[in-house]
Amino acid sequence: MNGKDLDVAIVGAGVGGLYAIHRLRKSGFRVRAFEAADGIGGTWYWNRYPGCRCDVESMEYSYSFSNDLQQEWRWPERYGTQPAILSYVNHVADRFDLRRDIELNTRIRSAHFDSGTGLWTLEAENTETGAVRSVRASHCIMATGNLSTPRTPGYPGLESFRGRWYHTGLWPHEGVDFTGLRVGIIGTGSSGVQSIPLIARHARHLHVFQRTANFSLPARNEPMREEKESRHKSEYEQRRRAAYSTPFGIAGYPPPDRSALDVPEEERNRIYEAKWQEGGSISFLYSFNDLLVNREANETACEFVRNKIRQTVKDPKTAELLCPNDHPIGTKRLILDTDYYETYNRDNVTLVDARSAPIREILPGGLRTDEADYELDAIVFATGFDAMTGAMKEIDIRTDRGAAIGEKWADGPQTYLGITIAGFPNLFMVTGPQSPGVKSQMILSCEQHVDWIANCLEHLRAEGLGVIEPEEAAEQAWVQHNNEVADSTLYPLANSWYVGANIPGKPRIFMPYVGGVDRYKQRCDAVAANGYEGFRTAG
Numbered sequence: 001m002n003g004k005d006l007d008v009a010i011v012g013a014g015v016g017g018l019y020a021i022h023r024l025r026k027s028g029f030r031v032r033a034f035e036a037a038d039g040i041g042g043t044w045y046w047n048r049y050p051g052c053r054c055d056v057e058s059m060e061y062s063y064s065f066s067n068d069l070q071q072e073w074r075w076p077e078r079y080g081t082q083p084a085i086l087s088y089v090n091h092v093a094d095r096f097d098l099r100r101d102i103e104l105n106t107r108i109r110s111a112h113f114d115s116g117t118g119l120w121t122l123e124a125e126n127t128e129t130g131a132v133r134s135v136r137a138s139h140c141i142m143a144t145g146n147l148s149t150p151r152t153p154g155y156p157g158l159e160s161f162r163g164r165w166y167h168t169g170l171w172p173h174e175g176v177d178f179t180g181l182r183v184g185i186i187g188t189g190s191s192g193v194q195s196i197p198l199i200a201r202h203a204r205h206l207h208v209f210q211r212t213a214n215f216s217l218p219a220r221n222e223p224m225r226e227e228k229e230s231r232h233k234s235e236y237e238q239r240r241r242a243a244y245s246t247p248f249g250i251a252g253y254p255p256p257d258r259s260a261l262d263v264p265e266e267e268r269n270r271i272y273e274a275k276w277q278e279g280g281s282i283s284f285l286y287s288f289n290d291l292l293v294n295r296e297a298n299e300t301a302c303e304f305v306r307n308k309i310r311q312t313v314k315d316p317k318t319a320e321l322l323c324p325n326d327h328p329i330g331t332k333r334l335i336l337d338t339d340y341y342e343t344y345n346r347d348n349v350t351l352v353d354a355r356s357a358p359i360r361e362i363l364p365g366g367l368r369t370d371e372a373d374y375e376l377d378a379i380v381f382a383t384g385f386d387a388m389t390g391a392m393k394e395i396d397i398r399t400d401r402g403a404a405i406g407e408k409w410a411d412g413p414q415t416y417l418g419i420t421i422a423g424f425p426n427l428f429m430v431t432g433p434q435s436p437g438v439k440s441q442m443i444l445s446c447e448q449h450v451d452w453i454a455n456c457l458e459h460l461r462a463e464g465l466g467v468i469e470p471e472e473a474a475e476q477a478w479v480q481h482n483n484e485v486a487d488s489t490l491y492p493l494a495n496s497w498y499v500g501a502n503i504p505g506k507p508r509i510f511m512p513y514v515g516g517v518d519r520y521k522q523r524c525d526a527v528a529a530n531g532y533e534g535f536r537t538a539g
């Protein structure tokens with residue numbers, strides 16, 4: 001065994017890590033996954049805030065690797081709730097006997113590569129006892145997640161707060177009872193928008209502190225319709241295949257062929273209205289073919305949604321404050337909601353403009369902005385994550401040749417295909433930066449990455465090769481391509497977590513690949529077909 005414990009060490013047991021166990025075991029590799037939490041499921045384990053729900057329809061947001069699984073599983077609603085998705089993930093782990101290769105309560109603190117032995121040594125800390133041990137593996141897969149490092153803003157005084165505070169991404173398992181409490185929620189991204197209507201139902205008063213207004217569309221969630229489910233199931237395999245030929249990895253939305261500017265205003269608004277009634281984000285963004293590339297076209301969609309907000313929210317000042325005006329629609333992940341804007345018509349909900357009067361400090365009895373003090377019994381931070389690079393950078397990843405991930409990515413991530421990193425042999429990422437991961441149906445992207453990695457490892461084994469690493473030039477070309485594609489769209493105009501804008505001091509780099517799942521998969525397949533073009537290998 002050359003002193004190694006494993007062929008492949010997998011860090012993380014979310015949907016990506018779980019599939020990696022299954023797929024690599026099938027190829028005969030000795031694998032083990034290490035997970036910091038005391039349960040599996042990643043995102044769906046951690047994010048237990050009220051209203052947490054998937055924004056991709058449940059028939060799509062599921063694994064495709066087993067037709068039996070996708071035929072048998074029954075989703076109760078159009079969009080999966082966090083508990084429904086977590087129970088699905090646990091079912092998958094049991095059904096495919098994954099648990100025997102998962103170590104829970106185990107945080108990987110460091111991963112060091114030694115070129116002499118060709119092995120990665122991982123330092124694994126038991127999160128309950130603090131005991132640390134080493135694990136040696138030939139290859140390492142970081143399935144650590146893009147949205148798995150919650151960040152709470154460093155307001156002074158938080159430690160003095162007498163009430164309870166929560167982060168949506170670290171929600172208590174026993175739930176939180178807000179009945180009769182004065183609650184403040186900070187942040188109006190996806191987690192804020194999903195939880196605000198539900199918290200408002202119980203709180204005595206809810207103050208929503210908004211720095212940036214975001215676009216949200218109605219989800220139109222509903223119980224799963226039987227005819228829809230059976231039609232989908234009868235077409236499942238074709239639909240899954242077709243999904244790889246679409247930009248977002250979701251089939252069933254015919255690509256639009258008209259510009260928003262080629263259509264008279266009345267007809268344009270009729271089209272937007274139909275999409276608004278249908279619910280869902282892709283459908284809306286597919287109203288016209290230039291919404292993400294032409295500012296003027298995009299503005300027509302922005303104004304349609306702003307008018308919806310103005311029609312829904314009774315207080316004109318609150319409505320105007322809720323109207324996003326600092327980014328084109330769709331350039332941040334579009335939020336889907338249930339009764340978000342309607343919630344501002346409740347007497348017990350107040351929207352506070354935290355842009356014109358920023359939050360200055362947390363007080364023992366509430367919080368202070370530049371304008372006023374607010375008395376609060378509980379604070380909810382819906383402030384998001386150190387997205388895409390946070391979890392990787394929390395691990396001390398380095399090699400004996402002097403490469404260290406913290407230094408390499410100091411000015412932003414550099415990767416080849418979002419899967420590998422020059423200078424770090426035998427290291428792979430699932431949906432890393434510069435892959436379309438977060439711009440797609442992510443289970444599909446996890447499966448595509450893991451399949452690509454598994455095929456690569458099978459190739460190395462067949463060729464008797466021990467080491468693979470991307471060439472610097474291939475990586476630079478990929479980074480440049482990534483930037484060029486982003487610059488040809490409106491995406492970089494938004495101050496979003498795609499550019500790290502929610503984390504003070506984080507370099508402003510556009511991180512996801514927005515050329516589409518279709519183009520991206522073709523490129524990954526071509527790299528493999530051309531004998532792992534752009535990689536150097538050794539025995």
Ligand SMILES: Cc1cc2nc3c(=O)[nH]c(=O)nc-3n(C[C@H](O)[C@H](O)[C@H](O)COP(=O)(O)OP(=O)(O)OC[C@H]3O[C@@H](n4cnc5c(N)ncnc54)[C@H](O)[C@@H]3O)c2cc1C
Pocket residue numbers: 011012013014015016017034035036037041042043044045047052053054055056061106107108109143144145146147148191391395430431440441442443446
């Ligand atoms: C609130 C929310 C809603 C979302 N909704 C959607 C949606 O509608 N559609 C969609 O496609 N995607 C959505 N996503 C994205 C979601 O993250 C992915 O769909 C998917 O769950 C990612 O799976 P993963 O395995 O890659 O990562 P994760 O689920 O994040 O799992 C990573 C795991 O790695 C573990 N880990 C990290 N670092 C270490 C370490 N050093 N040692 C040990 N373990 C570690 C973490 O604890 C975590 O369990 C959402 C994300 C959030 C946060």
